[in-house]
Amino acid sequence: DAAAVTIQKLWEVFVGEDATLVEVNPLVRTPDDQILALDGKVTLDANADFRQPGHAEFEDKDATDPLELKAKENDLNYVKLDGEVGIIGNGAGLVMSTLDVVAYAGEKHGGVKPANFLDIGGGASAEVMANGLDVILNDSQVKSVFVNVFGGITACDAVANGIVQALKILGDEANKPLVVRLDGNNVEEGRRILAEANHPLVVQAETMDSGADKAAELANK
Structure with a gap:
């Protein structure tokens, strides 16, 4: 038949x-x-x-969002959305939760929304963090960035060092406020590293809720 x-x-x-x-x-x-x-x-x-x-030969690069294409070239799990708060997290579940919390916080701050999904997975090296921030900061809609990381195999001090080095790598291209919430393995050392770096763009948050609220507030300014 x-x-x-x-x-x-x-x-x-x-x-x-x-x-x-x-x-x-x-x-x-x-x-x-x-x-x-x-x-x-x-x-x-x-x-x-x-x-x-x-x-690869079937991919229509002209129809692909340039930020998503740039992220793919750097092996980043990134999806562009239509909001104003850039999101970086480690683990799809945590990033999805972060999107929800930011969307909820945005209702109190002019209706701002998440600008993207970006999961850096288990790696938070300076290079990975710099590539992630580079993609997000090149989104003209983004007004602030929320970095929400739970330290596991990659400890919080390594994540903090990655953020500090990423900001050095990006230089003047890093021009939007970053709210950073660290928790988990070696969190105190990670927070100390960020505090000692004293970067003018970095604001630390104790919890995911407070971080989301601060990121939404900054995006609404």
Whole structure:
């Protein structure tokens, strides 16, 4: 049966090409019993590019947001949104929670919203932090940045050193206030490093809620 063969081929494409969507609509049968796919759509999973090198040639770079493209080139997990508070966190769950808390805080400060999703994962080196800040600070909509990190394998002192070094690397390009909330492994040392650096753009926050509130307040100025 030709329809069954077509469906099997669609499944093979879906699995073999790491697709998130393989759609044929409409699939028709002609009067002479041919099965024809009159239109189709395929969406590929960008997270599988490491094992699908051939997918790069299908990417429409002209249609990709330049900030998302820049983040991808630096292996950053970044999604641009439409708000004013830039977000950097480690771990997708923490970043998602941060988006919610910032959106809630923004209701008290002119309706400001999160400007992005950016998960730096387990690495908070100076280079990773600088690349993340570089992407966010190049978003003209961003008025403040909230760095919300829970120290685990990467301790808070390493994160703090990464932030300080990132600001040195960026120099004059770092021109928007950063609210930093650190918690977890070696948090006291991390906070001490930031306090000692005494960077004019950096404001420390004790909790996620207070950090979100401060970032929203600064974005509304």
